[in-house]
Amino acid sequence: MRRRGPACWGLLLALVLCRLRPARPRNVLLILADDGGFESGTYNNSAISTPHLDALARRSLVFRNAFTSVSSCSPSRASLLTGLPQHQNGMYGLHQGVHHFTSFNEVQSLPRLLGQAGIRTGIIGKKHVGPETVYPFEFAYTEENGSILQVGRNITRMKLLVRKFLQTQDDRPFFLYVAFHDPHRCGHSQPQYGTFCEKFGNGESGMGRIPDWTPQTYDPQDVLVPYFVPDTPAARADLAAQYTTIGRMDQGVGLVLQELRGAGVLNDTLVIFTSDNGIPFPSGRTNLYWPGTAEPLLVSSPEHMKRWGQVSEAYISRPPSWTGSPSLTRAMPSLAQRLSGSRAGPSCRCWRQSPSGAPSLAARVTTRSPWPTPCAPCTTRPSTSCTTSISRCPFPSTRTSTCRPPSRTS
Numbered sequence: 001m002r003r004r005g006p007a008c009w010g011l012l013l014a015l016v017l018c019r020l021r022p023a024r025p026r027n028v029l030l031i032l033a034d035d036g037g038f039e040s041g042t043y044n045n046s047a048i049s050t051p052h053l054d055a056l057a058r059r060s061l062v063f064r065n066a067f068t069s070v071s072s073c074s075p076s077r078a079s080l081l082t083g084l085p086q087h088q089n090g091m092y093g094l095h096q097g098v099h100h101f102t103s104f105n106e107v108q109s110l111p112r113l114l115g116q117a118g119i120r121t122g123i124i125g126k127k128h129v130g131p132e133t134v135y136p137f138e139f140a141y142t143e144e145n146g147s148i149l150q151v152g153r154n155i156t157r158m159k160l161l162v163r164k165f166l167q168t169q170d171d172r173p174f175f176l177y178v179a180f181h182d183p184h185r186c187g188h189s190q191p192q193y194g195t196f197c198e199k200f201g202n203g204e205s206g207m208g209r210i211p212d213w214t215p216q217t218y219d220p221q222d223v224l225v226p227y228f229v230p231d232t233p234a235a236r237a238d239l240a241a242q243y244t245t246i247g248r249m250d251q252g253v254g255l256v257l258q259e260l261r262g263a264g265v266l267n268d269t270l271v272i273f274t275s276d277n278g279i280p281f282p283s284g285r286t287n288l289y290w291p292g293t294a295e296p297l298l299v300s301s302p303e304h305m306k307r308w309g310q311v312s313e314a315y316i317s318r319p320p321s322w323t324g325s326p327s328l329t330r331a332m333p334s335l336a337q338r339l340s341g342s343r344a345g346p347s348c349r350c351w352r353q354s355p356s357g358a359p360s361l362a363a364r365v366t367t368r369s370p371w372p373t374p375c376a377p378c379t380t381r382p383s384t385s386c387t388t389s390i391s392r393c394p395f396p397s398t399r400t401s402t403c404r405p406p407s408r409t410s
């Protein structure tokens with residue numbers, strides 16, 4: 001019999017180790033607010049009542065310094081779902097006919113890679129990124145095939161869709177993306193429901209009813225006017241309407257989490273709550289000022305209970321954070337580590353080696369793994385490069401990859 005070289009045994013061992021699956025699937029739920037800001041008890045706004053977000057925060061690490069790379073809906077969402085900044089993923093602006101923006105065809109998005117890695121993907125609510133082939137969710141109820149008011153603001157409908165997603169018999173881990181359309185303005189599209197759609201489903205005549213929603217109304221005199229908004233009667237009326245839709249989203253968050261609890265998977269699920277961009281007020285959304293780019297961020301890991309309720313000052317630059325932002329991964333394991341069940345160190349990132357050695361810039365876009373993959377050697381020597389084999393990379397298992405500590409590439 002021919003003797004196999006040590007490299008071969010190493011490869012075999014790596015394959016075997018990487019195939020070991022955790023006993024229970026570990027899932028990720030990503031909840032996104034649409035133009036959501038810091039109007040919640042969690043972020044010390046005492047004028048609004050957000051009991052469900054506050055409860056989630058009590059089992060989360062709360063980040064005070066999380067930022068989006070671009071203060072606009074589609075580009076921010078594309079970054080979230082690809083881990084790549086705009087110039088790499090191609091979504092430079094809003095994804096709609098007149099703006100003509102879509103991601104590059106070859107971009108490896110989270111739903112694409114996770115799907116290939118045997119993880120079930122679902123989206124409920126606002127998608128607003130494309131093309132379809134780059135963002136292929138298995139389970140999809142979005143504005144592309146339904147009413148955005150129903151899938152993004154009707155929290156009863158959203159609850160039932162989450163239930164439907166969870167009821168499917170499937171033992172794969174899941175990545176579920178619940179993207180509320182609240183608290184986005186709606187005066188331009190559905191003025192009959194109020195400036196923030198705050199009346200949609202409130203049971204008044206012509207408004208329909210959302211059975212699970214108990215509307216909270218606010219007196220404009222009682223709202224907290226942010227420092228960057230002029231304190232005028234019009235602004236206060238807008239803020240009061242905004243608070244009401246935040247309340248609907250807050251109750252929706254409670255319903256979604258209750259569905260996970262009911263299905264017995266909440267304790268196996270990493271829950272992330274954040275927003276796409278700043279609030280739709282002066283200096284907010286579409287502006288590079290703090291109110292435009294700063295985002296709420298709650299990260300709730302059932303496996304890191306000792307961090308629950310803590311407030312972190314760590315700076316989070318949102319798009320790259322799934323791919324190994326030093327501060328987020330120091331605080332929490334990465335999304336993909338969680339999904340892959342890996343316990344390997346957070347400081348590795350895998351690259352497919354091009355035949356000539358270093359990957360070219362173009363190659364990086366398509367071959368970079370969006371998550372830190374298991375690379376044990378790097379965890380003990382974080383400053384040096386190493387070569388290892390991994391089976392859960394989004395490319396063929398026997399491929400040799402180079403791991404190195406994350407750097408702020410762009």
Ligand SMILES: *[C@@H]1O[C@H](CO)[C@@H](O)[C@H](O)[C@H]1NC(C)=O
Nearest residue numbers: 042043044062063064311312
């Ligand atoms: C809220 O205020 C308390 C008391 O000042 C502070 O300790 C906490 O960090 C604040 N929370 C956030 C998220 O800013």
Ligand SMILES: *[C@@H]1O[C@H](CO)[C@@H](O)[C@H](O)[C@H]1NC(C)=O
Nearest residue numbers: 137138139140141142145146
């Ligand atoms: C939307 O797409 C899903 C498949 O992901 C399908 O099951 C559902 O029926 C569609 N909804 C509508 C309203 O067409």
Ligand SMILES: *[C@@H]1O[C@H](CO)[C@@H](O)[C@H](O)[C@H]1NC(C)=O
Nearest residue numbers: 154156157201207208209210
């Ligand atoms: C919200 O969804 C539920 C369940 O699909 C439905 O019964 C209700 O009429 C919807 N409400 C509105 C305002 O559309």
Ligand SMILES: *[C@@H]1O[C@H](CO)[C@@H](O)[C@H](O)[C@H]1NC(C)=O
Nearest residue numbers: 266267268301302303304305
């Ligand atoms: C949830 O999971 C954590 C970590 O695996 C464990 O320590 C805790 O006991 C679990 N809680 C429940 C209610 O199962």
